[in-house]
Amino acid sequence: MSLTSVKEILQHASKHAYAVPAFNIFNYESAMWAIKAAEKVRMPVIIQFFPGYTIHVSMRVIADTVKDLARNARVPVGLHLDHARDFETAIAGIAAGFSSVMIDGSALPFEDNVALTSQVRRVATVFGVDVEAELGHVGSGSKLDDFTNPNNYTDPKEVKRFVELTDVDSLAIAVGNGHGHYLTAPVLDFERISAIKAETDIPLVMHGGSDIPDEQIRESVIRGMSKFNIATEYGCAMYKAQEPVVAQQDSHFGVLHAMEEKVLEYLTAKFELLNPNGYRGDEK
Numbered sequence: 001m002s003l004t005s006v007k008e009i010l011q012h013a014s015k016h017a018y019a020v021p022a023f024n025i026f027n028y029e030s031a032m033w034a035i036k037a038a039e040k041v042r043m044p045v046i047i048q049f050f051p052g053y054t055i056h057v058s059m060r061v062i063a064d065t066v067k068d069l070a071r072n073a074r075v076p077v078g079l080h081l082d083h084a085r086d087f088e089t090a091i092a093g094i095a096a097g098f099s100s101v102m103i104d105g106s107a108l109p110f111e112d113n114v115a116l117t118s119q120v121r122r123v124a125t126v127f128g129v130d131v132e133a134e135l136g137h138v139g140s141g142s143k144l145d146d147f148t149n150p151n152n153y154t155d156p157k158e159v160k161r162f163v164e165l166t167d168v169d170s171l172a173i174a175v176g177n178g179h180g181h182y183l184t185a186p187v188l189d190f191e192r193i194s195a196i197k198a199e200t201d202i203p204l205v206m207h208g209g210s211d212i213p214d215e216q217i218r219e220s221v222i223r224g225m226s227k228f229n230i231a232t233e234y235g236c237a238m239y240k241a242q243e244p245v246v247a248q249q250d251s252h253f254g255v256l257h258a259m260e261e262k263v264l265e266y267l268t269a270k271f272e273l274l275n276p277n278g279y280r281g282d283e284k
Contacts, residue, residue, distance in 0.1 A: 037267030136174030147178035
């Protein structure tokens with residue numbers, strides 16, 4: 001199965017009432033393991049890359065690597081550039097071969113966010129690239145006010161207008177979530193998720209999906225979330241899998257091989273958590 005449009009993957013998830021994990025990766029193994037876990041549970045997966053990681057590896061290398069893995073995958077694989085915060089970064093992602101990009105103008109006033117998102121949308125349309133935007137601002141889990149202050153949350157009353165003005169394919173929302181490790185367990189605003197879902201039929205995205213309590217994740221999926229971004233938690237799972245085996249191996253190849261089983265356990269559990277109705281890829 002070849003690379004699949006992120007828009008198509010998320011529309012299918014919305015229709016079948018499950019959510020797709022979008023794992024932030026940084027090398028071949030982190031992408032390969034995510035796809036291998038997706039194949040095990042017969043569910044789609046989105047592989048995404050944060051532009052800040054370009055100090056370690058280029059966008060084009062990541063895009064080419066994921067496309068190559070997707071050619072032999074037995075499940076749909078999406079490729080997404082996460083959190084481009086300016087026009088130039090988003091366009092660089094398109095030029096590098098990403099089939100979906102996020103333009104994050106959430107820290108800007110509403111009209112400026114619309115203008116920036118619309119700029120990227122116009123270019124992306126020419127190249128057949130999907131666009132994710134953000135309304136409301138998902139801040140840091142290390143700053144209590146960022147994820148507990150409703151002033152940062154997405155206003156349901158603005159959603160319909162924003163989507164109509166920008167024509168985006170998916171929308172990241174702020175409902176009590178934050179990026180990275182949380183200072184304290186988040187308390188998601190489920191009623192707000194439902195209210196936002198009532199305003200638009202495009203897929204909704206949960207950023208800061210690491211370490212949200214399982215019961216809140218399940219309820220979020222039931223309320224209409226279709227994509228969960230997972231970066232910090234995936235990185236921690238890899239570190240925890242690596243730590244006990246390093247001293248027992250005499251090469252980094254041995255370490256990577258020994259890590260795989262534990263990492264796949266983590267990944268497959270995350271797929272199952274986001275799939276409360278038991279969807280499997282052999283269903284139409």
